[in-house]
Amino acid sequence: MVDAIRFTFDILSFISVMVLVVLGLGIIASMMGIFNFAHGEFVLLGAFTMFMVADAGHNAWWGIALAPIVVGGLGLVVERTFIRRFYAAPAGAILGTYAIGLVIRETLRTFLGGQYKSVAEPWPDFVTIKAISFSAWRGFIIAVTIAVIGSCWIFLSKTSTGLKIRGSLENPMLARACGISTARMYALTFAFGSALAGLAGALIVPLYQLSADMGLRFLVQGFLSVMLGGAGTFEGPVLGSIAVGALVAGLPWLTPPVLADPLALLIALLIVKARQHGLLSKGRK
Amino acid sequence: MAKGYGRPPTEGIDRRRVLSGAAALAAAGWSAGAGSWLLRPARTLAAAPIRIGIATDITGAFAPWGNANWQVAQFVVEDINRAGGIAGRPIELHLADTATDPRIAVGNVRRLIQEYRVDVVLGGISSAMRQAIKDPIVNRGRTLYIYPEQYEGQECTKHLFCTGPTPAQQCAELIPYLIKAQGRKRFALPSANYVWPQQLNRYVRKVIEANGAEIVFEEYYPLDQSEYSATIAKVRDGNVDCIFNTVIPPGVQPFMRQLYETGFQRSGGIVILIYYDEMSLTYHPIRELDGLYSCLDYFQAVDDPFSKGLQERYSQRFPDTKYPFTAGTGATGMYRGIKLYEASVKATNGDLAREAVSAAFDRAKLANGPGGSAEMVPGHMHCAMNMYIARCKAENNTARYEIVGAYDRVDPREC
Numbered sequence: 001m002v003d004a005i006r007f008t009f010d011i012l013s014f015i016s017v018m019v020l021v022v023l024g025l026g027i028i029a030s031m032m033g034i035f036n037f038a039h040g041e042f043v044l045l046g047a048f049t050m051f052m053v054a055d056a057g058h059n060a061w062w063g064i065a066l067a068p069i070v071v072g073g074l075g076l077v078v079e080r081t082f083i084r085r086f087y088a089a090p091a092g093a094i095l096g097t098y099a100i101g102l103v104i105r106e107t108l109r110t111f112l113g114g115q116y117k118s119v120a121e122p123w124p125d126f127v128t129i130k131a132i133s134f135s136a137w138r139g140f141i142i143a144v145t146i147a148v149i150g151s152c153w154i155f156l157s158k159t160s161t162g163l164k165i166r167g168s169l170e171n172p173m174l175a176r177a178c179g180i181s182t183a184r185m186y187a188l189t190f191a192f193g194s195a196l197a198g199l200a201g202a203l204i205v206p207l208y209q210l211s212a213d214m215g216l217r218f219l220v221q222g223f224l225s226v227m228l229g230g231a232g233t234f235e236g237p238v239l240g241s242i243a244v245g246a247l248v249a250g251l252p253w254l255t256p257p258v259l260a261d262p263l264a265l266l267i268a269l270l271i272v273k274a275r276q277h278g279l280l281s282k283g284r285k
Numbered sequence: 286m287a288k289g290y291g292r293p294p295t296e297g298i299d300r301r302r303v304l305s306g307a308a309a310l311a312a313a314g315w316s317a318g319a320g321s322w323l324l325r326p327a328r329t330l331a332a333a334p335i336r337i338g339i340a341t342d343i344t345g346a347f348a349p350w351g352n353a354n355w356q357v358a359q360f361v362v363e364d365i366n367r368a369g370g371i372a373g374r375p376i377e378l379h380l381a382d383t384a385t386d387p388r389i390a391v392g393n394v395r396r397l398i399q400e401y402r403v404d405v406v407l408g409g410i411s412s413a414m415r416q417a418i419k420d421p422i423v424n425r426g427r428t429l430y431i432y433p434e435q436y437e438g439q440e441c442t443k444h445l446f447c448t449g450p451t452p453a454q455q456c457a458e459l460i461p462y463l464i465k466a467q468g469r470k471r472f473a474l475p476s477a478n479y480v481w482p483q484q485l486n487r488y489v490r491k492v493i494e495a496n497g498a499e500i501v502f503e504e505y506y507p508l509d510q511s512e513y514s515a516t517i518a519k520v521r522d523g524n525v526d527c528i529f530n531t532v533i534p535p536g537v538q539p540f541m542r543q544l545y546e547t548g549f550q551r552s553g554g555i556v557i558l559i560y561y562d563e564m565s566l567t568y569h570p571i572r573e574l575d576g577l578y579s580c581l582d583y584f585q586a587v588d589d590p591f592s593k594g595l596q597e598r599y600s601q602r603f604p605d606t607k608y609p610f611t612a613g614t615g616a617t618g619m620y621r622g623i624k625l626y627e628a629s630v631k632a633t634n635g636d637l638a639r640e641a642v643s644a645a646f647d648r649a650k651l652a653n654g655p656g657g658s659a660e661m662v663p664g665h666m667h668c669a670m671n672m673y674i675a676r677c678k679a680e681n682n683t684a685r686y687e688i689v690g691a692y693d694r695v696d697p698r699e700c
Contacts (some may be wrong), residue, residue: 003518010514114348116534120570126546135546147479208511209538209568213346217535218511252515257506258478 001131011219011249013138016145017204018245019238021218022225023148024196026237031156031169031189034083039222040102040215045071046201047106051119051210060122067202068195072117075194079187087157087186101215109212121206140271142204148196149238156234220265221248228268230278239279244268296428335370335630335637336378337362337623338403338428340394342420345385346534347410349564350615353608354408354433355380357616360602361623371627372635379403385410387417393417398426404637405429407622410615412436412480419445429639429646433618433624435560435581441666444643448625448659449618452488453698455559459580459674460492460529462690469555470498473520475513478505482531489529501525508603510536513543520554521547527555530602536631538568545573562613566677566684575679581612583656584675584686591653595620610655612662617655621668625649625661657693659698667697 025039036042046067053063078100086093089124123140126133156162168185175182201215208214221244229240247267251260272278339358342351362376369374381397383390397403397419406422406429409415414434422430423444432440435449463469471495476482486503493500501523504516520528528549532540537558550556550573558565561579585596599610612617630646632635650660659670674690 006518007514014512014514109344109348113352114344114346115564115607116349116538116568118538118568118570124570124572126548133546133548138546140671204568207539207542208535209542211535213509213535217511225583249512249514257504257510257516261507261510 001188006252008243009134011246012142013135013244014249015242016138016142016222017207018199018218018225018241018248019145020141020148020200020203021197022222022237022241023152024193024200025222025231026231026241027156027196027234028190028193028225029231030233030237031165032087032186033169033231034086034190035090035097035223035226036193037094037098037191038078038104039097039193039197040217041101041104042071042075042197042215043201043204043218044108044212044215045074045104046198047119047205047210047214048201049198050202050205051117054119055117060120064122064199067198069198071198071201072191072195075197076187076191078194079179079190083190084183084186091161105212105215112210112212114212117210119205119210122284125250134261137206143205144203144255148199152196153234161188212245224265224268227272227280230275230280232277233280236278236280243271243279301446306675319609321444328446329539332370332374336377336401336403337392337626338379338381338397338406338408339619340383340390340397340406340408340422342385342410342414343380343382346579347385349383349608350410350434350613351383351408353564353611353614353616354410354619356603356606356608357599357610357619358407358623360599360610363602363622365623365627371630376634376644379598381408383408383410383414383418385414385415390414390418391421394421395426398422398428399536403428405431405626407431407433407626408621410434415440427639429626429642429660431622433622434615435613435614435618437481438488438697438699439484444639446622446625446646446661446666446668447618447697447699448622449615450612450670450672450695451667451697451699452485454582454670454672454695455580456485456489456492457698458672458676458692459557459578460489461496462674463495463527463555463557463578464493464498467527467555471523471525472498472500473523473525473528474500474503474531475528476503476505476514476531477508477533477536479508485531486529493529498527506532506536507589508533508536511539513540516540517547517549520544520549522665525554526556529557529559531559533560534568541569541573550576560613561590561677562611563686564609564611566612571679571682571684573679574684577677578674579613579677579686580672580674581617582659582670582672583612583617584673584688585611586658586675586686587673587691588688589657592657595655614655621651621654621659621670624651624654660694662697665697665700667699669696671695 028034028036049067049070050063106236112125121137123136125136127136164180165185168182172182225241225244226237228237247264341354342348362378366375379397379401381393409432422428430445432447433449438451440447474486502519557578559580563585628649629642632645633641647661648663652658657671659668662669672692672695673688675686676689677684678687
C-alpha cells in the first residue's frame, strides 16, 4: 500500500513535469500549425530567469512570476519578427525555430561558462502523511499542472478570445472576413505558448538544476507527446504527454533503465503508426 | 494548418535565410571551425621555443572541465617562462578545442601536430576523447601524449602517460575505509552508461567483495535520464547503506535530488561521487551534498603550504573565475603533466626527441605539486601520488570538503 502510494506520487509528479513542458508546445502546434523547435530553449529561459532572480538574492517566487512574462514577451517578439514569415511554409519554421533555439542555448552556455548551476525551490519542505514523506515542491507542481490545464481549457474553449484563436486556425480567410485580426491571434497564441514554457522552466528547474542543455532533454519526448496525442486539438498533446510521461517513468520499474527510453519511444511510435492522427483524431483538419 | 496567411504560399525559405541560419550556427559554435589559440612567452628568450599543445574541451558539455585544464596550463607555463623556460628555452602554448566531440577533435589535434609541430600534447577529458585523439597524436603524429584526468585505467600505450588518478588510487583506500571505519555493508552502483563507470565498477566490485561487503545492484542509465524513482525504490527495498554513484551531469542532478527527497542521507546513508571536487559543489542545492564522500589527489582543504600558495596565486591570476583549480576536472593532472614534462626535458638537457623525453618522463619526479609530491612509476606509464578521502560538510549556506583520510604516494597499479 505504502509502495503503491509512493509509486503513484512519483509517476504523477513526472507526468506533471511532462505535461507542463509539453503544454506550450502543444498549443502552438495545435492552434498555429507551427512546430516550435526552440520550445526547449524557451523552457531553459524560464529556468534561467528563475536562476537570475534567486542568484540576485530575491525571493524565488518572483522568479516564478517573472519567467512567464519574460519568455512570453520574447515569444511575442519572435512571432512578430520571425515566425509570421513562415505560416505559408511551416517546414521552414522548423529550421528557423531550431536556429533560434540554438542561438539562445549557446548564448546562455557562454554566459554560464558551460557550468551547471543549482537553483533551490522556495518550498524545500516535506509533507509527511502516515509515515510517507512527500516533497512539497513536487506536490505543488502537480497542483499547478492541474490548474494550468484547467484554465487553458477554459480559456480556449469557453472564452471569446479562445473562439477567435480556434477560428483563426480552422479558417483564417473566414475569420478575417469576420473582422478577426488573425495576425494578432497568432501573435497572442505564440506568446501564450511561450509563457507556458517559461512557467514550466521556472517550476521544474529546482528538480533538474540549470544547464544549457536542460531544454534539449525534453524536446524529443515533447514532440513525441504531440505526435502521439495528435496536433490539432488542445486535449491531444495533453493526453500524449500523460502517456509518454507514464511510459518514461514507469518502464524503468519493469525493464533495465537503458532499455526504458528506447522502449518508450518504440511503444509510442507503434501507437502513432496504428492511429496516424494521434490518440485524439477528431482534430480540426 | 494556417495556410493563406500573410505571404503567398509559393514563397518559402529563400537562400538568404538558409545562409543566415548557417551563419547563426557557426556563430553559436555549433560548427566549430577555428581550432588553435596561441600563447607566446611574454619575454622573448634567445633560444627556439618548446611548443606544448593543449587539446581540451573548451566548448560543449565538458567545457567547465576543459577550461579549468586550459587555465591551469597557462598558469604553469607562465610560471615556467618567468623562471627562464626549460633548459633556457621558452614555452609556446598552443590550444586546440576538442569541443566535447571526438570528430571535431581529431581534425583540430592533427593541426596542432602538423601545422604547429608541437613537441607534446596534453589533454582530453573523457575516455572517449582520449581514445579518439591518441592515435593521431601517438601513432600517426609520433608525438608524446599526456592524459591528465582521473579515469578507468588500462591505458598502456607507449608514449602515452597518465598523470591523473586510477581506480586503484581512488578506491583501494576509500572502499575499505567505508566498510571498516564506517561500517557499510550493502552497496549500490548506479552508473551512467559509458566506458568509465563500466570499467571502474569492475574494479570497485572486486574491492567491495574482497572486503566482505555486498553489492545490492549495479545499474546503468542513459546519460541524460531525468527520472529515477524505480532506482530509488531499489535503494530503499534493498536496504542499501552506501551508494557508489557514477552517474554524471546532467543525470546526476535529478538523481541526487530524488535520493535526497526519500531521506536516504538523513537516515544515515552515504553517497560517494569520486569525481566530485570544489567545482561540483555548485551543481546541487547545498543540503543535498552534506555528507557526500569523494576521493581525489587534491582538495583545497589539504593542509600543505605549497598547495595553498598555488591556489592563492591561481586566484590572483584568474580572479572570480568560473573554473577553479581542482582535482576532479583534471586540472591537477594537467599541472603534474606539464611539470613532469619540464623535469623530463631538463633531464635530457633540452633534447626534445620523443624517445629521449619519453625515457626521462618514465622516471620523472615532482617534489611539490597540488596535494604534495608525485612521481612516475617507471615502466608503468602512470603516476604515484598522494590521495585524500574527503567528506562534504554543508553549513551556513556553504559547502566545503573536510579531509578524513590522507594516503602518501599511492600506487596506480596499472600496466
